Amino acid sequence: MLYREAGQFKATYAEDSQIFPIRQDRIGFWVLMLVFGVAVPLLTNEYWLKAILIPVLIFSLAAIGLNILTGYAGQLSLGSAAFMAVGAFAAYNFILRIEGMPFLVALVLAGVTAALVGILFGLPSLRIKGFYLAVATLAAQFFIVWALVKFPWFSNNSSSGVVTAQDVTILGYTFSTPEAKYVLTFLIVAFMALLAKNMVRSSTGRAWMAVRDMDVAAQVIGFRLMRTKLLAFAVSSFYCGVAGALYAYTYIGTVEPEGFNLDLSFKILFMIIIGGVGSIMGSFLGAAFIVLLPIFLDNFVPMIFGDALGAGFVSNFQLIVFGGLIIFFLIVEPHGLARLWQIAKEKLRLWPFPH
């Protein structure tokens, strides 16, 4: 009833090709931006900002990165966490070693460093495909973490290999409160998500999708495979790298190479599978699902069972429920949460008088 596009005419090309062609969507989008950009930092407490919202945003960014590579360009990767590590350590070293390095520049350079490493490990994708490529990117995962531990230069000769992120200062203002860090993260993630959305709608994104759907056909109609695939690797790693730098600077505050292990790569992969492969919005939904569900279960499960069962059982039970829910979602909606949202929208357009 409310969600109806009758009477909304598109008179210009710009109107036709905008991200949200329906006015209600645009209003909803700006309401959402205001809620998360203004209301949330003003109203929520430190726990929500520091422990839940900031990580959800950062993992969303990493998931967008992987989604570009896997969802849009069709190249399976298991190295996302390693590219995050490259970004985190690159940002640390740029700020440490270059006097007066501005934070945002360091963030971009961290992304560029990750992109270069990404291109290097993307080279095998020109010859191998599918699961074999996944194994090649697995090598990136192990190699990068190993290299960061092996060469003490990366961690400025810290005896334990752990580095502490410097203060985040932009134009003389130090982002130290959780609210400030949240807003900074929010703005960066929102900007990059917008960028990603436009990228996948443009000729670049179409080239990726053509390669994903059938690379021989894409080549025949004139896409250069090498350029397209490596660009996907570069952009994807750039996003992961920036996410890694944010992880270090606005979230945890300290980073160690082991923190970016294979488990994290799998987690990011699960985020896009649950959220929706080939969907920017799905990256956000998936990240929220994977970050929030274990925390929710950790609060919820002990409350139901209380002390009746041992603490060990409760912890294990959470994992069982977590796994079970993932399987349930994949059976009910194999295309992820983003697809569920799309179905809901389609139903809403007809509501309350479906055919």
Next chain:
Amino acid sequence: MKLKKTVLLGAIIAGLLGSSLASANEEQFIGLPSYRVGPYAAGGSGLFGGWIDYMQLVNERDGGVNGVKLSWEECETEYNNARGVECYERLKKKGSTGNSVFQPVSTGITYSVLEKVAQDKIPMVTIGYGRTDAADGRVFPWVFPMITTYWSQASAIVNYMGQKEGGMDKLKGKKIGLLYHDSAYGKESHAIMDKLAAKHGFEVIKIAVAHPGNEQQSQWLQIRQAKPDYVVLWGWGVMNPTAIKAAAKTGFPREKLIGVWWSGAEEDTIPAGPAAKGFVAAGFNVAGANYPVIADIKKHVYGKNKGNMEDKTRVGSVYYNRGVVHGIITVEAIRKAQEKYGKGKALTGEQVRWGFENLNLDDARLKALGATGFLPPLKITCADHEGPGKVKFQQWDGNQWKVITDWVDSDRPLVRGMIEESAAAYAKEKGIKPRDCSKES
């Protein structure tokens, strides 16, 4: 049905808002960032079980600390840094006075919250792990790497070898293998071992084992070729039993294979089977149930069926006893802080921090606690947040750990010098002005 739903919903909301049903009595809240699943579960369940049992003992036997009951809540971290930070934030405001102490039992989580604890004024105690140079309390007022650190441990192990050889000068020209877990944790041993090697004139052969370490053929081939006099096993998890079995296969005497405290538990030796017989490991706590404190736990806690361990045979194991040590130190710090800030009152984290900094567990106090020989006497000061830096060595006799030495000292001047150097570098990097300890009361 409707009622049931409403009740359930209410319970969910109550749980999400935190335990709003706090009782009116004075309670001291302790947040436990435990891990009972994942690769470290064997250690975590034993350690947190022992810790909870000791707090239960204080509540059951003594009615709390001067009448203040201890309350606690577990938060599952899965040994994951991000989850650990979430737990830290979740637990810090719980209870009437907030979380009194944070002990993550994970080096990664320690680093992740290192700066947060200073802002939130919650002391962090890291017993036998964490950031070694935090032992300099002038730079790290909120962090307590108590009893002993990795560097002290490495030095104590070398001292033990010296004892075995009949004098430190006999170590000259010897070869010591260092079989380490190839991670930040394993590399923590390098700097100190190099210094000790230079000082005593022995040679260190560093051999890395990639995580998880269930394949060590080439490493032990290297050891066989180098023929070291001792091998230090700086391992973790499945790497330990694998190393012990490989030592047996290569014919390396297990008596000369010396494990660190994360390599010397029942979980490491039992999977190795008979090969583990004779294996020696360091520990800042000992195994065994024949201590009065463990007997009390059996009587007051397990006797009333309030024990935390599902497998009761693990009471008295290395990890369980380590948890009891965590419990003893936490409770004694709260007791000490109550002397200053008021007996029978729930204290804030800031007040408990004073208790940790002025903690003095001398022989008399340990005897009163029924823990003589269970952990070394411990005295913390403003400058020294570590304490004795001593370990005992235990040997696996095929069935259980047997203590074979008294408390073995570390090379305090050397280790302390390294700690101060490293802490000063950190203070400079972060722009921290070290405290003047003569002005602390």
